[in-house]
Amino acid sequence: MYTFIINPASRSGLGQQVWETLEPVLKERGISYQVHMTGYQRHATRLAREITGDKGEHTLVVLGGDGTVNEVINGIEDLSRITLGYIPVGSGNDFARFFRLPPDPGAALDLILSPPGFAHMDVGRIAYRDHTKRFAVSTGLGFDAAICHQAVISKLKPLLNKLHLGKLTYALIALDRLHFLRPARLRVTLDEGPSLSFTNVLFATVMNHPFEGGGFKFCPEADPCDGRLNVLVASGISRPRALCLLPLALNGAHTKARGICLRSCRRVLIESDMPLPVHTDGEPLFLQRQMEVSLEEEKLRVIVPAGDGKHIHKKGW
Numbered sequence: 001m002y003t004f005i006i007n008p009a010s011r012s013g014l015g016q017q018v019w020e021t022l023e024p025v026l027k028e029r030g031i032s033y034q035v036h037m038t039g040y041q042r043h044a045t046r047l048a049r050e051i052t053g054d055k056g057e058h059t060l061v062v063l064g065g066d067g068t069v070n071e072v073i074n075g076i077e078d079l080s081r082i083t084l085g086y087i088p089v090g091s092g093n094d095f096a097r098f099f100r101l102p103p104d105p106g107a108a109l110d111l112i113l114s115p116p117g118f119a120h121m122d123v124g125r126i127a128y129r130d131h132t133k134r135f136a137v138s139t140g141l142g143f144d145a146a147i148c149h150q151a152v153i154s155k156l157k158p159l160l161n162k163l164h165l166g167k168l169t170y171a172l173i174a175l176d177r178l179h180f181l182r183p184a185r186l187r188v189t190l191d192e193g194p195s196l197s198f199t200n201v202l203f204a205t206v207m208n209h210p211f212e213g214g215g216f217k218f219c220p221e222a223d224p225c226d227g228r229l230n231v232l233v234a235s236g237i238s239r240p241r242a243l244c245l246l247p248l249a250l251n252g253a254h255t256k257a258r259g260i261c262l263r264s265c266r267r268v269l270i271e272s273d274m275p276l277p278v279h280t281d282g283e284p285l286f287l288q289r290q291m292e293v294s295l296e297e298e299k300l301r302v303i304v305p306a307g308d309g310k311h312i313h314k315k316g317w
């Protein structure tokens, strides 16, 4: 039995249209399935919690963007009992990139119905004040999070999505946010330390996957199945130079640039001298001064193409 969680509003309404083309395929093939449509923000978390609350094994199929994947993993009771299938219909689709999930929804559904393999993916965990939240792709604070905060309220995103230029959204908002940036001082403590100090910080991102922000390969070495997190701190970079570096990050060519610090760890504590915008998988988490990021103990089984991925397992565990 497949349990679909559909965000009809993803990519400004494309989610609904895509589902209308896929549901007849399920019916024609006599596939046993249930479907739940999200009706509001964080509804996917509530649905996932209700579905997985029986402590049974489930195959959850998410149709939406990275934000919907984030909401779903935040509702799952026991990650180790869940198999996740994903039909990417967002504007960013960073979760789909590493696993090379097909962008075509029909092909993505075929993959889910006949899984060639599974990846055992790490799930990130951020603790801030007395809250915790999971993430699949990345969490960050500063400039990248300011972009996510702005994307939620921007009229640009629905407009560009309608023009099939959704991928441009984050790049254009990035240009805008760069003007309003107030550089911060950060203390970053990786695993048991020692702490590293940074001044004039543009942003810090903690990544499980290599891509965020709709295809920026900020941490090219990140591998969501290696039990580690990858951290990037960008500091001491002038605004004009940041503008030059951003396009380089689309193929990971920014890593040797002055002011870019990359590290790998299992746990990281980030402390800022001022409250900064924070995001998890592109979803805003308000302003925070401190966050501790680690990985959940359990992994999540994700349906993936067979490909040549070193962590991709053939059917079964």
Ligand SMILES: Nc1ncnc2c1ncn2[C@@H]1O[C@H](COP(=O)(O)OP(=O)(O)OP(=O)(O)O)[C@@H](O)[C@H]1O
Binding pocket: 007, 008, 009, 010, 011, 012, 038, 039, 040, 041, 042, 043, 064, 065, 066, 067, 068, 069, 071, 089, 090, 091, 092, 093, 094, 282, 283
């Ligand atoms: N019925 C709904 N109406 C409006 N918003 C919804 C609805 N269901 C879910 N949402 C919200 O839509 C937001 C965006 O969803 P999602 O990330 O799936 O798509 P996207 O923004 O187009 O893609 P991406 O995150 O890849 O840019 C989420 O914050 C989610 O809470």
